Amino acid sequence: MDSADLHGVLASPGPLLNHAELTDVVEIAAWAGQLMLQNGADSERVERVVQMMGLGLGCNGLDVAVFSNTIIITTVSGAEFRTKVRRIPAWQVNMTIVSGVNRLSRRVVTDGLDRFEVRKELNRIAHLPQHYNRWLVVAMVGLACASFSHLFGGDWPVSAVTFAAATVATVIRQELVRRRFNQFLVTIVTAFAAGVVASMGPRLGWGNSPELALVCSVLLLVPGVPLINSAQDFLNGYPMMGVARGVVGLLISLSIALGLLLAMQLMGVSGL
Amino acid sequence: MTIADLLLLVLQDALWSGIAALGFAMLFNVPVRTLIGCMITGASGHAIRQALMLTGVGIEAATLIGATVVGFLALLLARRFHTPPPVFAVSAAIPLVPGVFAYKTMIGLLQIATVPTLSTEVLLETAVNGVKTMLLLAAIGLGITSPSLLFRRHLSLL
Numbered sequence: 001m002d003s004a005d006l007h008g009v010l011a012s013p014g015p016l017l018n019h020a021e022l023t024d025v026v027e028i029a030a031w032a033g034q035l036m037l038q039n040g041a042d043s044e045r046v047e048r049v050v051q052m053m054g055l056g057l058g059c060n061g062l063d064v065a066v067f068s069n070t071i072i073i074t075t076v077s078g079a080e081f082r083t084k085v086r087r088i089p090a091w092q093v094n095m096t097i098v099s100g101v102n103r104l105s106r107r108v109v110t111d112g113l114d115r116f117e118v119r120k121e122l123n124r125i126a127h128l129p130q131h132y133n134r135w136l137v138v139a140m141v142g143l144a145c146a147s148f149s150h151l152f153g154g155d156w157p158v159s160a161v162t163f164a165a166a167t168v169a170t171v172i173r174q175e176l177v178r179r180r181f182n183q184f185l186v187t188i189v190t191a192f193a194a195g196v197v198a199s200m201g202p203r204l205g206w207g208n209s210p211e212l213a214l215v216c217s218v219l220l221l222v223p224g225v226p227l228i229n230s231a232q233d234f235l236n237g238y239p240m241m242g243v244a245r246g247v248v249g250l251l252i253s254l255s256i257a258l259g260l261l262l263a264m265q266l267m268g269v270s271g272l
Numbered sequence: 273m274t275i276a277d278l279l280l281l282v283l284q285d286a287l288w289s290g291i292a293a294l295g296f297a298m299l300f301n302v303p304v305r306t307l308i309g310c311m312i313t314g315a316s317g318h319a320i321r322q323a324l325m326l327t328g329v330g331i332e333a334a335t336l337i338g339a340t341v342v343g344f345l346a347l348l349l350a351r352r353f354h355t356p357p358p359v360f361a362v363s364a365a366i367p368l369v370p371g372v373f374a375y376k377t378m379i380g381l382l383q384i385a386t387v388p389t390l391s392t393e394v395l396l397e398t399a400v401n402g403v404k405t406m407l408l409l410a411a412i413g414l415g416i417t418s419p420s421l422l423f424r425r426h427l428s429l430l
Contacts, residue, residue: 040300044420045356095302095362099355106354132298144295144366147288151318152372215375220299224366228358231413235421257378270379 014058017077022059024115026075029054030086031122033064033071035101040093042229043238046071049105056108057115068244090183093225100125134174141220142167149216157207161200165217169194173220187255188262191218195263202269214269218260223252273326282323289318289367297363306359309349313364317342321368332407335368339415342368347419361416370408377401 017025033050041049043066054062054075061076074083104121107113113121132140145166146159154162173190181189194217201210227249234242264270293314297307321338325331346360380398384390 040358040362041356042358045358093300093362095297095300095306095359099303099306099359102356103354130301131304132301137298140295140298142295144292144299147292147295148367148371151285151288151292151367212372215371219366219369219371222366222369222371224296224362224369225300227409228362228365228413228416231410232358232417232420235417253374260375261378261382 016060017058017080019080019082021115022075022077022080022082025054025057025059026073026082026084028057028115028118028122029062029075030071030073030084031126032101032105033066033073034086034088035097035122035126037066037071038088038091039097040091040095040225040229041098041102042232042236043241044232044236045098045102049102052105052109053118056105056113057118066238066241068241068248090180092177094130096128096131097125100128138167138170138174141170145216145219148219149212152212152216153209154212154216155208158201158209158212161198161206161210161213162216164200165194165197165213166220168197169217170220184251184255187221187252188259191221191256191259192263193259194218194220195260196267199263199267199269203267211269214260214264218256221252221256223249226252278323278326281326282319285322286315286319290315292367293318293363296366300363302359302363303353303355306349306353306355309353309360310363313342313345313349313360314367316345317364318367331404332411335370335408336411336415339365339368339412340418341415343416343419346416347423357419365412365416368408368412370405373401373405373408377405 029050032053033046036046036049046066047064050064050071050073051062054073059075059077061081063074063076065072069088071086071088072083073086074081101122104113104118104125108118130137142163146163149159149162169190172193173186176186176189195214198213198217201207201213204210207213226245230242230245230249233239233245290311294307294311296314297310302310317338320341321331321334324334324337329337342361342364343357346357346364349360350357377398380394380401383394384398387394
C-alpha cells in the first residue's frame with residue numbers, strides 16, 4: 001500500500017498544518033509506530049498504522065522506513081515537512097497494545113479524532129496493565145507445555161514433570177525479564193532451569209517417554225512471534241526486516257538449545 | 273479404526289492443542305475478548321493437521337493445510353473482533369511448531385561433534401530431522417501468511 005491509496009480515501013483537503021502542528025503529528029505517528037514495532041507487529045502493519053495516523057491527523061504526505069530497531073517518519077504538509085527518527089530499545093510481545101494502537105489508527109480516520117485525543121489514547125494504551133495475573137500466566141503456560149507433552153504421546157507422569165519444569169521456568173523468565181536482562185541470556189537461563197527440573201523425569205525413569213519432558217518444557221520459549229513476523233515481512237516486501245527477525249528467531253532457538261544442553265550435561269541425561 | 277475412533281482422537285487432539293494455544297495467548301497478553309478465538313483457532317489448526325495425518329497425509333502437507341486454516345480463521349475472527357489477525361494466528365501457530373524434530377536435530381548435531389564412533393545412521397537421521405524442522409517451519413509461515421497474500425488489496429485500508 002502506498003500513500004497514494006490513502007490520499008484517494010482521505011481526499012478531504014483540509015487546511016495545511018503549520019510547523020508546530022506538523023511536529024506534533026510526526027511525534028504522535030512515531031509514538032504509534034514505536035508501540036507497534038516494540039510489541040510484536042509485522043512491518044507492513046507498523047507502516048500502515050503510521051500512515052493512517054499521520055494522514056488522518058491532517059498531513060498530506062507521509063513516508064515511513066521501518067528497521068529492526070528504528071523507525072524513521074517524514075510528514076509533509078504543503079511545502080513544510082518534518083522528519084523524526086525513533087529508536088526501539090527492546091521488544092516484547094503484547095498483543096493488547098498492538099490491537100489497541102491498530103484500532104486507534106482506524107478511529108483516527110473514521111471518527112476524525114484530533115491530536116489531543118489521539119495522544120491521550122496512546123498514553124492510555126501504552127500504560128494498560130497486563131490482563132492476566134502473573135500466577136495465572138504461570139499456571140496456563142505450564143498447562144500449555146504439559147498439553148504439548150500429551151500431544152506428543154507422553155503419559156500423565158511425563159505431563160506432570162513437564163508442568164513442573166515449565167512453571168518454574170516461567171517464573172524465572174518473568175523475574176529476569178523484569179530485571180531487563182539481555183533476551184538471549186534470559187532464554188539460556190530459562191531453558192537451563194527448565195532442563196534441570198525436567199531431568200527429574202529421565203533420572204527417576206518416570207513415565208513412558210521421560211525425555212519428552214525436556215523438549216516440551218522449553219516450548220514456552222519458542223520464538224513464534226519473530227519467526228512468523230519474519231515470514232510475513234519477507235512475503236510483504238520487507239526482506240531486510242525478514243532477515244533481521246529470522247536471525248533473532250534463530251538465535252533464540254540456539255539459546256534454547258544451549259541452555260537445555262547445559263542442563264542435560266549437568267544432570268547426566270541424554271537424548272530422546 | 274472406525275470413524276468414531278478417528279473422531280474421538282481428533283477431538284482429544286483439539287482439546288489439548290486448544291489449551292496450549294490458550295496458554296500462549298495469555299503469555300502474549302491478547303485482549304480478553306479474543307481469548308476464546310485464539311483457543312478455537314489453535315484447536316482447529318492442530319486438529320485438522322492431526323485428522324489429515326491419521327488419514328495418511330504426510331506431516332509437511334498436513335501442517336501447511338493446518339496453518340492455512342489458522343491463517344484464514346484468524347482473518348475471519350480479526351474482522352469480527354476488530355483486531356489484527358496475528359493476535360489469533362500467532363498463539364494458534366505455536367502448537368504446530370516442530371519442537372520434537374528441532375530437539376532431535378540438536379541432539380544429533382551434538383552427537384556428530386562428540387561421539388567418537390559415529391555411525392552413518394546418526395548422520396542420516398540428523399539430516400532428515402533438520403530438513404523436516406525447516407520444512408515444517410516454512411509450511412507454518414506460508415500457511416499463516418496465505419490470506420494476506422491473497423487479500424492484501426482488499427485489506428489495504430481498513
